[in-house]
Amino acid sequence: MKFVDYVKIHVKAGDGGRGCVSFRREKYVPKGGPDGGDGGKGGDVIIKASGELHTLLDHKYQKTYKAKRGQHGKGSNMKGKDGDDLIIKVPVGTVIKDAETEETLADLDEEGKEFIVAKGGKGGLGNAHFATPTNQSPRFAQPGEHGEEKWIILELKLLADVGLIGLPNAGKSTLISVISSARPKIADYPFTTLTPVLGVVKYGDYKSFVVADIPGLIENAHKGAGLGHQFLRHVERTSLLLHLVDVSDYLQSDPIQDFEKIQKELILYNPELIKKPLAIVGTKIDLAFEGKRLIKLKSYCQERGIDFFPVSAVKKEGIDILIEYLAKKLEKK
Numbered sequence: 433m434k435f436v437d438y439v440k441i442h443v444k445a446g447d448g449g450r451g452c453v454s455f456r457r458e459k460y461v462p463k464g465g466p467d468g469g470d471g472g473k474g475g476d477v478i479i480k481a482s483g484e485l486h487t488l489l490d491h492k493y494q495k496t497y498k499a500k501r502g503q504h505g506k507g508s509n510m511k512g513k514d515g516d517d518l519i520i521k522v523p524v525g526t527v528i529k530d531a532e533t534e535e536t537l538a539d540l541d542e543e544g545k546e547f548i549v550a551k552g553g554k555g556g557l558g559n560a561h562f563a564t565p566t567n568q569s570p571r572f573a574q575p576g577e578h579g580e581e582k583w584i585i586l587e588l589k590l591l592a593d594v595g596l597i598g599l600p601n602a603g604k605s606t607l608i609s610v611i612s613s614a615r616p617k618i619a620d621y622p623f624t625t626l627t628p629v630l631g632v633v634k635y636g637d638y639k640s641f642v643v644a645d646i647p648g649l650i651e652n653a654h655k656g657a658g659l660g661h662q663f664l665r666h667v668e669r670t671s672l673l674l675h676l677v678d679v680s681d682y683l684q685s686d687p688i689q690d691f692e693k694i695q696k697e698l699i700l701y702n703p704e705l706i707k708k709p710l711a712i713v714g715t716k717i718d719l720a721f722e723g724k725r726l727i728k729l730k731s732y733c734q735e736r737g738i739d740f741f742p743v744s745a746v747k748k749e750g751i752d753i754l755i756e757y758l759a760k761k762l763e764k765k
Contacts (some may be wrong), residue, residue, distance in 0.1 A: 437628075437665070439491040440531055446474025446501040446515035448553035448576025451561075454507030456570065466570055467509045469560040472502030474552030474579040479528055479586075481540035482521040488588055491522070499550070502576060505558045507579035511757035515552055525591045525669065531583035541591065549584055553577030587665060590628055592644035593762050597698075599690055602676040603715035604645045605629070606745040612643060628666050635759040643758075644670065650690055664701045672709045672761055677725040679742070680719035686704035687714075687729040709761065711739040713754065718744040 449471025456464025477499050505513035526531040528537045528547060538547035556574030563570055596684055612631025629645040646666055667673065675694065679688050691712065698705040712733055720726045726742060733740035741757065743750035 436487050436489045436492045437590075439488045439586050440583060441491055441586065442496045442581075442583050443477040443550045444496070444576065444581045445477050445499040445550035445552040445579030446499040447579050448472065448474050448555040449502035449504040449512035449515075450575045451506035451556035451558035451573030452507060453559045453571055453573045456508075459713065465568065466563050466710075467507055467514065468573050469505035469507065469510040470558050470561075470603040471505045471555030471576045472512035472514040472575075473501030473555050474502045474576070475517045476548045476552045477518050477520065477550040477580075478546050479520045479522055479526070479538070479540065479549050480546040481524045481543060483524055483528060483543045485528045486525040487520060487523065487527070488586055490701075491520075491586060491646075499579065501551060501579070502552070505555070505573070505575075509558070509560055512555055513585075514555075517552075519546075520587055525587055525589050525624075527587045527589060529585040530586060530687040531585050534585075536687075537584070550580040550582060571592050582688075589669045590630060590644050590666040591642070591669050592630060592666070593641040593671050594633075594643040594758055595667050595673050596643060596645045596676060597667065597673055597694055598676035599678070599694065600647075602678050602690075603745055604676050607676065607713070607715065607743070608643055608645045609747045610748060610751060633755060633758070635755055639759055639763075641759065641762050664697075667705060668702060670708065672711070672758065673705075674711055674713055674758075676713045676715050677729055678714060678716050679714040679729055680716040681721050681725070682719060687725045691729070691732075711741065711757070711761075714740065714742040716744060716746050717742045 440686050451471050452468035453466040456467050458464055477497060477691045497518055499518035500515035502515045522540060524543055526540045528549060530537055554577045556576045559570045559573045596608060598604055608629060608631045612633045632640050633643055634640045646667060675691060677691050679687055714726050714729050717726060730740055741750055741754045743754055
């Protein structure tokens with residue numbers, strides 16, 4: 433299934449039904465008064481979080497949603513039927529924004545949570561409401577109100593405990609495949625992972641937590657470079673960030689600069705992200721033969737009080753220690 437986490441749709445609530453102009457016409461009632469019924473209320477457009485969905489794919493192709501209008505009032509004081517509400521299901525973690533103002537309208541971060549994004553119009557009053565001693569036969573009624581109409585943005589932010597970040601080929605996909613049952617595509621070229629991947633990590637007999645592999649972060653990701661701008665929003669949900677840095681001897685870059693590039697992108701995207709708990713993982717230590725990059729990164733972390741974990745996902749070195757650290761860290765949240 434294709435992963436879609438951002439769509440723009442048009443919603444239109446139902447119009448209210450118009451009130452009725454009617455007069456009693458019954459045998460033996462020569463002076464029947466007005467008996468026009470009210471129009472029914474238009475249906476609301478409701479967006480509801482559902483655990484059955486994991487992507488906004490359905491809404492990528494259907495751009496317009498319209499609720500039913502209310503029925504018109506009838507004689508004999510018969511009220512028109514209210515229009516049915518339209519319920520649009522979205523994945524848990526979907527944020528609803530006004531497309532014009534970009535104001536956040538609701539955050540559906542729990543199963544079953546819902547929000548009325550467009551309210552149906554009220555039904556018009558029938559002429560029975562307008563009879564007075566001086567106007568006993570009103571020949572007018574109210575039209576129904578128009579339902580609300582707007583363009584909205586649906587933005588999915590994954591709900592995960594731990595977010596894996598780092599430059600392409602830092603080893604995020606390999607790590608999540610080792611510590612969980614997730615099976616992302618793994619290869620030795622950039623942007624192997626084209627969509628966020630979620631994996632459930634089990635610790636002990638009963639405990640577990642969710643890890644998300646956030647793909648495509650490179651320098652200038654906040655401006656749209658690479659794939660990172662599409663997925664940076666998913667980092668905002670996580671409780672803890674694991675920054676993976678390749679310490680193998682095959683790279684010529686400075687590991688500290690590699691780390692600071694991505695940190696800079698997080699700050700430029702959302703300064704609040706820098707406040708999240710952070711640990712650094714030095715990956716591919718099985719290929720760190722001389723260990724110069726590993727030693728340099730470890731010293732950098734020690735000087736700044738950053739938790740550091742050297743691992744080899746391929747040989748599963750340091751994995752148990754890392755999982756235990758994450759479980760205990762999340763337990764305190």
